[in-house]
Amino acid sequence: MTPVLQLENLNKAYGALQVTKNLSLDVRPGEIHALIGPNGAGKTTLIGQISGALTSDSGRVLFAGRDVSRLSLPERARAGLGRTFQITQILPEFSALENVALAVQAHEGHSFRFFRNAATDPSLNDKAAAILADVGLGDRCTEPAGQLSHGEKRSLELALALALEPKLLLLDEPMAGTGPAETERLTELLKTVKNRCPLLLVEHDMAAVFELADRISVLVYGEIIATGTPDQIRASKEVQSAYLGEEDET
Amino acid sequence: MSFTLLAVQTLNGLQLGILLFLIAAGLTLVFGVMDFINLAHGVQYMLGAYLAVAAFQFTGGFWSALPLALLAALACGLLLEVLVFRRLYDRDHLDQVLATFGVIIFLNELVKVVWGAAPLSVPLPLYLDWSVPLTDTLSYPVYRIALIVAGLLVAVLLYGLVTRTRIGMLVRAGASDAEMVAALGVNIRRLFMLVFGFGAMLAGFAGILAAPIFSVEPGMGDNLLILAFVVIVIGGIGSIRGAFVSALIIGLVDTLGRSFATDIARLALPPSAANDVGPALASMLIYILMAVVLFVRPSGLFPVSSK
Amino acid sequence: MIPASITPKTSPLKASTLVPLILFLGLALVPVYAQVFDDRFMMLFATRIAVLAIAVVSLDFILGFAGLVSFGHAAFIGIGAYAIGILSEHDIWEAWISFPVALAAGGLFALITGAISMKTRGVYFIMITLAFGQMAYFTATSLSAYGGDDGLTMWGRTEFFGTNLFANDISFFYLVVGCLAASYLLLRIFTGSRFGRVLAGAKQSELRVEALGISPYRYRLVAYCISGMVAALAGALMANQAEFVSPSAMSWHRSGELIVMCLLGGLGSLHGALLGTIAYLALEEVLSGTTEHWRLIFGPLLVLVVLYGKGGLIGLVTRRPGK
Numbered sequence: 001m002t003p004v005l006q007l008e009n010l011n012k013a014y015g016a017l018q019v020t021k022n023l024s025l026d027v028r029p030g031e032i033h034a035l036i037g038p039n040g041a042g043k044t045t046l047i048g049q050i051s052g053a054l055t056s057d058s059g060r061v062l063f064a065g066r067d068v069s070r071l072s073l074p075e076r077a078r079a080g081l082g083r084t085f086q087i088t089q090i091l092p093e094f095s096a097l098e099n100v101a102l103a104v105q106a107h108e109g110h111s112f113r114f115f116r117n118a119a120t121d122p123s124l125n126d127k128a129a130a131i132l133a134d135v136g137l138g139d140r141c142t143e144p145a146g147q148l149s150h151g152e153k154r155s156l157e158l159a160l161a162l163a164l165e166p167k168l169l170l171l172d173e174p175m176a177g178t179g180p181a182e183t184e185r186l187t188e189l190l191k192t193v194k195n196r197c198p199l200l201l202v203e204h205d206m207a208a209v210f211e212l213a214d215r216i217s218v219l220v221y222g223e224i225i226a227t228g229t230p231d232q233i234r235a236s237k238e239v240q241s242a243y244l245g246e247e248d249e250t
Numbered sequence: 251m252s253f254t255l256l257a258v259q260t261l262n263g264l265q266l267g268i269l270l271f272l273i274a275a276g277l278t279l280v281f282g283v284m285d286f287i288n289l290a291h292g293v294q295y296m297l298g299a300y301l302a303v304a305a306f307q308f309t310g311g312f313w314s315a316l317p318l319a320l321l322a323a324l325a326c327g328l329l330l331e332v333l334v335f336r337r338l339y340d341r342d343h344l345d346q347v348l349a350t351f352g353v354i355i356f357l358n359e360l361v362k363v364v365w366g367a368a369p370l371s372v373p374l375p376l377y378l379d380w381s382v383p384l385t386d387t388l389s390y391p392v393y394r395i396a397l398i399v400a401g402l403l404v405a406v407l408l409y410g411l412v413t414r415t416r417i418g419m420l421v422r423a424g425a426s427d428a429e430m431v432a433a434l435g436v437n438i439r440r441l442f443m444l445v446f447g448f449g450a451m452l453a454g455f456a457g458i459l460a461a462p463i464f465s466v467e468p469g470m471g472d473n474l475l476i477l478a479f480v481v482i483v484i485g486g487i488g489s490i491r492g493a494f495v496s497a498l499i500i501g502l503v504d505t506l507g508r509s510f511a512t513d514i515a516r517l518a519l520p521p522s523a524a525n526d527v528g529p530a531l532a533s534m535l536i537y538i539l540m541a542v543v544l545f546v547r548p549s550g551l552f553p554v555s556s557k
Numbered sequence: 558m559i560p561a562s563i564t565p566k567t568s569p570l571k572a573s574t575l576v577p578l579i580l581f582l583g584l585a586l587v588p589v590y591a592q593v594f595d596d597r598f599m600m601l602f603a604t605r606i607a608v609l610a611i612a613v614v615s616l617d618f619i620l621g622f623a624g625l626v627s628f629g630h631a632a633f634i635g636i637g638a639y640a641i642g643i644l645s646e647h648d649i650w651e652a653w654i655s656f657p658v659a660l661a662a663g664g665l666f667a668l669i670t671g672a673i674s675m676k677t678r679g680v681y682f683i684m685i686t687l688a689f690g691q692m693a694y695f696t697a698t699s700l701s702a703y704g705g706d707d708g709l710t711m712w713g714r715t716e717f718f719g720t721n722l723f724a725n726d727i728s729f730f731y732l733v734v735g736c737l738a739a740s741y742l743l744l745r746i747f748t749g750s751r752f753g754r755v756l757a758g759a760k761q762s763e764l765r766v767e768a769l770g771i772s773p774y775r776y777r778l779v780a781y782c783i784s785g786m787v788a789a790l791a792g793a794l795m796a797n798q799a800e801f802v803s804p805s806a807m808s809w810h811r812s813g814e815l816i817v818m819c820l821l822g823g824l825g826s827l828h829g830a831l832l833g834t835i836a837y838l839a840l841e842e843v844l845s846g847t848t849e850h851w852r853l854i855f856g857p858l859l860v861l862v863v864l865y866g867k868g869g870l871i872g873l874v875t876r877r878p879g880k
Contacts, residue, residue, distance in 0.1 A: 356856030530699030
């Protein structure tokens with residue numbers, strides 16, 4: 001099976017600081033691939049390089065069979081790369097439904113449509129409402145997104161990404177800042193998302209990672225030091241010394 | 251286009267640049283540190299000039315009026331800060347624009363009520379009321395040279411203050427990350443007030459220096475305010491060095507442009523067209539410059555680390 | 558202040574319906590008042606308000622709704638006005654020619670300056686639009702064939718198939734109010750459309766909108782052009798109202814005033830801009846009638862509106878609990 005996403009020798013430096021080094025990685029259809037690593041390992045930079053928010057100094061990003069290395073963030077999103085952000089990015093003045101309706105509308109093509117009222121457009125609202133129900137926000141449709149709880153905002157962001165019917169979903173620390181109950185709910189939610197598309201999951205919550213991931217890659221100082229199943233990663237001496245040994249500190 | 255004319259216009263350009271720098275310095279600090287767009291900064295300049303007139307009438311001499319007017323300008327700045335501006339720091343930029351626009355309208359009218367609408371002036375100060383002969387027919391007022399020197403001294407002082415002292419360090423830190431400075435336990439409110447008062451005093455100083463050579467009239471700060479904004483945007487918001495460099499550039503480009511644009515336009519155009527195009531082009535020059543700078547460097551020439 | 562809500566079954570008497578309805582009704586009745594009380598000044602004053610309101614509403618569309626603070630909006634008014642003035646100088650008076658030219662000129666200027674300006678953000682955008690506005694202003698002062706600094710006096714008004722639609726006080730007033738209503742409705746429809754959703758979304762979080770696969774740049778540019786054309790329409794009407802065109806119509810003071818009118822009314826709703834224009838001009842008129850130094854009152858009033866009237870005048874009318 002050809003991978004959905006394949007990274008080939010990606011590099012990114014800020015001045016003298018090499019943040020990602022010759023980094024290669026793949027995500028296969030149907031899997032949840034988790035990316036873990038201590039703070040400062042370059043995870044957020046890597047997410048930026050994959051999603052197009054940052055341009056790589058060298059290397060290639062192959063996505064769904066094409067080279068997207070030179071495409072911008074919106075272009076990669078249109079190609080089917082959905083993402084969520086470490087710091088939640090939603091549209092706070094829009095209702096939850098309007099948020100998702102905008103995503104649905106973006107997925108349908110260009111938005112140079114000036115006359116029809118988008119608020120009363122069932123082709124947008126019905127689909128948006130269905131997706132919101134899928135992520136457990138069915139009863140929060142009319143709530144302004146800015147007033148949702150932190151966990152609900154996380155779910156909303158997931159709904160936004162899902163509305164694009166992505167071929168791959170990049171999740172940048174979806175559990176960050178959520179309480180234990182929310183984390184459990186989001187973990188269950190991500191299990192259902194897995195049926196729709198493969199996921200590349202960057203996460204600090206080890207319990208969630210080991211529960212969800214089919215494969216795990218460990219990123220330390222900009223390099224992948226190991227990739228394998230959760231059991232393999234747990235057993236790896238290299239990983240333990242480089243990363244799991246420090247877990248108490250983080 | 252003789253060499254002497256070029257020299258005179260260069261001095262005039264430097265003089266405008268220095269005045270612009272004194273106004274822009276406060277503007278860029280207040281904007282950079284406090285994220286506060288103060289349209290009323292131009293009226294501080296006007297107030298400085300009027301206070302110089304008042305102090306001169308009171309003391310009868312420029313040199314005794316200078317410290318008096320300077321203190322009064324500082325007091326006016328602090329008063330405005332306490333009454334109005336400090337309530338605007340946490341508002342968005344547009345609220346600040348509307349409120350400070352209201353302050354401009356008020357103060358422009360107030361000086362009209364107090365001092366009348368007719369232009370006033372202050373005589374040249376003692377010891378500086380003579381001219382340096384340049385050629386047989388042309389001489390340059392020494393006061394204008396003194397103004398440039400005074401401005402340069404302030405620039406050096408300010409640069410030292412910002413780069414070498416603890417206050418300056420806080421100001422620079424505040425320009426790139428105000429929340430961080432607050433988190434370090436600095437009394438941000440007092441720092442803001444200090445920066446604001448200081449900026450107002452500098453603008454007032456510019457007004458005092460301008461009083462003997464320009465006519466003192468209501469609204470005299472409005473156009474300089476726009477120029478000062480051009481200066482800080484080209485220089486990079488929050489950067490004293492940027493404000494200094496771009497103030498001199500703007501002063502020179504504007505002044506030299508106005509004296510020579512028509513001549514230059516004549517090289518390419520028929521005289522009648524050049525007479526039309528020249529002055530317009532001269533007035534436009536700094537705006538063209540700003541548009542080009544922003545197009546090439548969207549955060550100005552000396553960007554302070556991104557927010 | 559996002560107009561859209563998912564429930565289509567909204568009551569017809571919402572503030573966002575009621576306020577514009579009252580404002581337009583009030584405007585439409587001015588000629589009746591003027592006839593009854595033989596008050597020609599009121600007619601002319603209302604015409605002046607309606608003309609300027611077209612420009613302020615167009616500014617609110619990009620400033621309040623799309624979040625692009627244009628500090629050179631008066632340039633579009635001036636371009637529309639100069640198009641009419643210059644054509645009249647060449648003896649072209651027919652509305653079917655001059656108005657499309659005015660609108661196209663405004664749109665073209667918006668396209669070129671907008672394409673460059675939108676590479677910048679925040680206060681840099683404000684300043685680069687100011688720069689283009691100033692360039693337009695100084696260009697106008699250099700047009701010595703068309704009056705230069707002193708401006709251009711028109712020897713008549715635009716003609717409409719030989720009728721005196723533009724020349725008669727009342728018919729011109731209704732023409733202006735009609736243009737205002739049409740502009741308002743059109744822009745309001747745009748704000749509720751998919752296009753409007755993109756603009757409002759990009760204002761809240763550009764990053765989020767980009768991650769959805771939308772590049773805001775093109776949408777903003779189109780919005781800027783639409784706004785520029787509507788402002789040019791205001792300018793074309795203004796030239797007819799004053800029968801005079803001058804560079805001062807596009808000075809930065811005027812651009813600043815337009816922003817202040819927007820803010821005074823309240824941002825993003827479009828009728829807030831209308832309310833702001835009426836309030837600003839009426840206040841100016843009333844205060845200047847009472848004392849020579851009316852600005853001593855006017856200035857502090859603006860400050861008080863900011864400090865205590867959050868969301869502008871429209872916010873006072875439609876204040877909702879909880880925010």
